[in-house]
Amino acid sequence: xxxxxxxxxxxxxxxxxxxxxxxxxxxxxxxxxxxxxxxxxxxxxxxxxxxxxxxxxxxxxxxxxxxxxxxxxxxxxxxxxxxxxxxxxxxxxxxxxxxxxxxxxxxxxxxxxxxxxxxxxxxxxxxxxxxxxxxxxxxxxxxxxxxxxxxxxxxxxxxxxxxxxxxxxxxxxxxxxxxxxxxxxxxxxxxxxxxxxxxxxxxxxxxxxxxxxxxxxxxxxxxxxxxxxxxxx
Amino acid sequence: xxxxxxxxxxxxxxxxxxxxxxxxxxxxxxxxxxxxxxxxxxxxxxxxxxxxxxxxxxxxxxxxxxxxxxxxxxxxxxxxxxxxxxxxxxxxxxxxxxxxxxxxxxxxxxxxxxxxxxxxxxxxxxxxxxxxxxxxxxxxxxxxxxxxxxxxxxxxxxxxxxxxxxxxxxxxxxxxxxxxxxxxxxxxxxxxxxxxxxxxxxxxxxxxxxxxxxxxxxxxxxxxxxxxxxxxxxxxxxxxxxxxxxxxxxxxxxxxxxxxxxxxxxxxxxxxxxxxxxxxxxxxxxxxxxxxxxxxxxxxxxxxxxxxxxxxxxxxx
Numbered sequence: 001x002x003x004x005x006x007x008x009x010x011x012x013x014x015x016x017x018x019x020x021x022x023x024x025x026x027x028x029x030x031x032x033x034x035x036x037x038x039x040x041x042x043x044x045x046x047x048x049x050x051x052x053x054x055x056x057x058x059x060x061x062x063x064x065x066x067x068x069x070x071x072x073x074x075x076x077x078x079x080x081x082x083x084x085x086x087x088x089x090x091x092x093x094x095x096x097x098x099x100x101x102x103x104x105x106x107x108x109x110x111x112x113x114x115x116x117x118x119x120x121x122x123x124x125x126x127x128x129x130x131x132x133x134x135x136x137x138x139x140x141x142x143x144x145x146x147x148x149x150x151x152x153x154x155x156x157x158x159x160x161x162x163x164x165x166x167x168x169x170x171x172x173x174x175x176x177x178x179x180x181x182x183x184x185x186x187x188x189x190x191x192x193x194x195x196x197x198x199x200x201x202x203x204x205x206x207x208x209x210x211x212x213x214x215x216x217x218x219x220x221x222x223x224x225x226x227x228x229x230x231x232x233x
Numbered sequence: 234x235x236x237x238x239x240x241x242x243x244x245x246x247x248x249x250x251x252x253x254x255x256x257x258x259x260x261x262x263x264x265x266x267x268x269x270x271x272x273x274x275x276x277x278x279x280x281x282x283x284x285x286x287x288x289x290x291x292x293x294x295x296x297x298x299x300x301x302x303x304x305x306x307x308x309x310x311x312x313x314x315x316x317x318x319x320x321x322x323x324x325x326x327x328x329x330x331x332x333x334x335x336x337x338x339x340x341x342x343x344x345x346x347x348x349x350x351x352x353x354x355x356x357x358x359x360x361x362x363x364x365x366x367x368x369x370x371x372x373x374x375x376x377x378x379x380x381x382x383x384x385x386x387x388x389x390x391x392x393x394x395x396x397x398x399x400x401x402x403x404x405x406x407x408x409x410x411x412x413x414x415x416x417x418x419x420x421x422x423x424x425x426x427x428x429x430x431x432x433x434x435x436x437x438x439x440x441x442x443x444x445x446x447x448x449x450x451x452x453x454x455x456x457x458x459x460x461x462x463x464x465x466x467x468x469x470x471x472x473x474x475x476x477x478x479x480x481x482x483x484x485x486x487x488x489x490x491x492x493x494x495x496x497x498x499x500x501x502x503x504x505x506x507x508x509x510x511x512x513x514x515x516x517x518x519x520x521x522x523x524x525x526x527x528x529x530x531x532x533x534x535x536x537x538x539x540x541x542x543x544x545x546x547x548x549x550x
Contacts, residue, residue: 013318016317020318077316087314087315088315089281090312090313092306092376093330
């Protein structure tokens with residue numbers, strides 16, 4: 001119980017950063033609108049249905065990582081992971097726990113937002129030849145949530161590099177470069193697994209179930225590594 | 234309360250030489266400039282800077298003990314507060330993290346005269362106001378160790394006026410208060426125990442009332458322009474406070490451990506030899522960085538001492 005209360009205290013800051021920093025919502029809104037517009041355009045170009053293409057090439061490839069990138073930046077106040085928790089540490093909070101709270105809040109927010117945006121993209125791009133809308137939306141929701149959380153922890157690890165969290169941008173590039181691979185290189189990037197789950201090519205011959213598990217494993221691993229790095233900072 | 238044993242660390246361009254020191258309840262000032270590493274020593278005490286070697290124990294526990302962490306209130310020069318929150322919410326959050334009972338935020342801030350900031354958003358505060366809020370949080374918390382970098386610098390003037398008394402009050406209540414400052418005047422005002430650092434080395438620890446606190450790491454010297462410096466030098470022969478004298482052109486340089494005692498000796502010698510002293514300039518500190526940081530403050534104190542000495546010199550024999 002006391003651990004939960006402590007987490008609630010520590011989560012208050014990243015949550016406040018997300019909720020009370022309107023500037024942080026500009027990129028989130030922009031990438032969401034971009035995804036919706038692209039979905040509507042694809043739908044117009046292919047009246048029979050384009051949900052799969054919209055989810056793979058627009059949402060999974062662009063909107064999801066950029067959305068998570070923006071959410072992590074907002075949750076950390078545009079700073080590095082350790083520096084973002086500095087003000088809480090000054091009050092006696094454990095650096096690792098404060099950083100963990102930041103990562104978990106970012107992951108949760110990213111999962112919820114990605115889920116909402118993913119479902120709306122699926123709805124906007126849905127056509128008669130696509131699978132039933134409800135099933136498609138539900139499937140998209142959990143894949144987007146899983147992908148959003150994995151991406152958030154991935155970028156949080158990136159934010160543990162560099163004084164002001166500049167490593168986050170490098171991790172975005174790494175994800176784009178290595179995530180494009182269908183081979184073993186792509187297995188450690190969220191991008192490859194999200195693409196596979198959204199109907200694209202499998203990564204390193206992983207099944208959908210294996211890719212789902214891998215996303216969970218990656219989220220836990222990235223979070224642990226990010227928090228461990230703040231202990232050293 | 235704080236025990237450092239052969240504690241050594243380094244962050245470019247400052248290195249702290251292996252330092253063994255113990256701070257008990259009371260007020261302690263670490264005096265020195267940026268390059269003397271006093272801020273680093275404070276950060277070591279706060280557990281914010283890892284040691285390369287040596288041991289740091291706080292409240293008889295290791296660095297990473299969470300109970301200890303909550304007992305330390307550390308206010309660095311660049312104190313940061315949670316940006317998107319209001320000041321009263323920040324104080325409530327801080328109390329919650331420290332495991333303290335919740336108290337009225339305005340009352341806590343009023344201890345430094347800044348109660349009006351309670352309802353302000355942190356991001357609307359100036360740097361000085363933020364430091365004042367951080368200091369108010371520290372002095373009104375139940376932390377047993379209060380570590381403050383430059384408590385009277387870059388701080389809201391309302392808070393600066395009351396900070397000194399607030400820190401002394403916490404020390405009287407049993408807390409260990411350690412401040413780092415480049416000003417000897419601030420050190421003597423804020424603390425009972427003054428530790429002088431020279432490029433990462435603790436060179437002197439003395440009570441704030443000790444006149445040696447005002448001297449540099451290698452003693453003090455006084456430059457004298459007088460009507461007859463040779464005769465004045467000869468008259469200084471029997472003065473124990475003056476260790477040696479030398480001449481730089483027509484200027485007599487008298488050296489010793491305590492500049493105030495040197496000034497008094499010069500006054501006596503001038504009276505004996507009927508030499509008129511035209512000017513006395515204290516050469517307070519040998520360390521250039523420390524001198525630059527503190528000379529402005531110390532010179533005032535010396536000027537008063539020398540004025541008294543000059544008064545003695547000018548009185549009829």
